[in-house]
Amino acid sequence: MQAMQYELTFPADYDMDIIRGRVSRIGHLLDHWDGLGFKTYLMRERGVDGSPVNQYGPFYLWNTSEGMNSFLWGGGFQGIVNDFGRPPVLNWTGLSYEEGGAAGHRARVAVRRRQSVAEGAQLSEVMEEAVHETEVLAAADGAVCAAAAVDTHNWELVHFSLWDHDAPEAPGEVFQVLHMSQPGRDRLPRGRQW
Structure with a gap:
């Protein structure tokens, strides 16, 4: 399992209905993407749920690296690049x-919630705590x-959760879910990934 996210941050006065409309028009395009566990089309609005920014930040869990690579190099990601420029893509190896x-x-x-792994930390303990x-x-x-999931280049953990209500019991940055494509969610491996 691979986790992936990119973020587009917009000016404070940006009309976020533009993002809502974009997701409404094209969100279904990944509903059947091979190798995708799920993609959540996420948005934060300045002043809502404590967000300091207007931001679009879809988050993906991939079942296969082939599916992820097909998205990045085979046309799916090009739509974002064409419309907004090429953002850095964060990538983490799945832990749980x-x-x-x-x-x-x-x-x-x-x-x-993104969390740095402290220098000198016992890695097995940190990863078990994440699980x-x-x-x-x-x-x-x-x-x-x-x-x-963990990024071993920057030694960063990401904790990601989805909720059916607006008051989640989790610390971190809160995003609105505009759409969810989940063609392979039922095939995402459960539990500890090693």
Whole structure:
């Protein structure tokens, strides 16, 4: 499993209805993408849920690197590049994934928390803690799913969770979920990934 995200940050007075309209028009294009576990079309608005910025930041969990590469190099990502320029793409190796008690419900919000791995930390302990946090998040009331992943170049963990209500029980940045493409969500490996 691979996690991936890119972010487009817009001016404070940007009309975020432009992003809503874009997702409404094209969000379905990944509903059947081979190798994709799920893509959440995420947005933050300045002043909403504590966000300091207007931002579009889709988050992906991939079942296969071929699916991810096909998206990046085979045309899917080119639409963003054509319309907004080429953003850096964050990429993390999967550590854990769990379905939550609200797995059958529509995800309304997402929470993302990025966390540095401290120099000198016992890596096995840090990764086990990330797996445990995934289990705790998935067990919380209203959790649709939760995942953890690590970037070993920058030594950064990402904790990601989806919720069926607007008051999630998770620390981090809150995003609105505009659409969710999930052609291979049922095939995402559960639990600890090593």
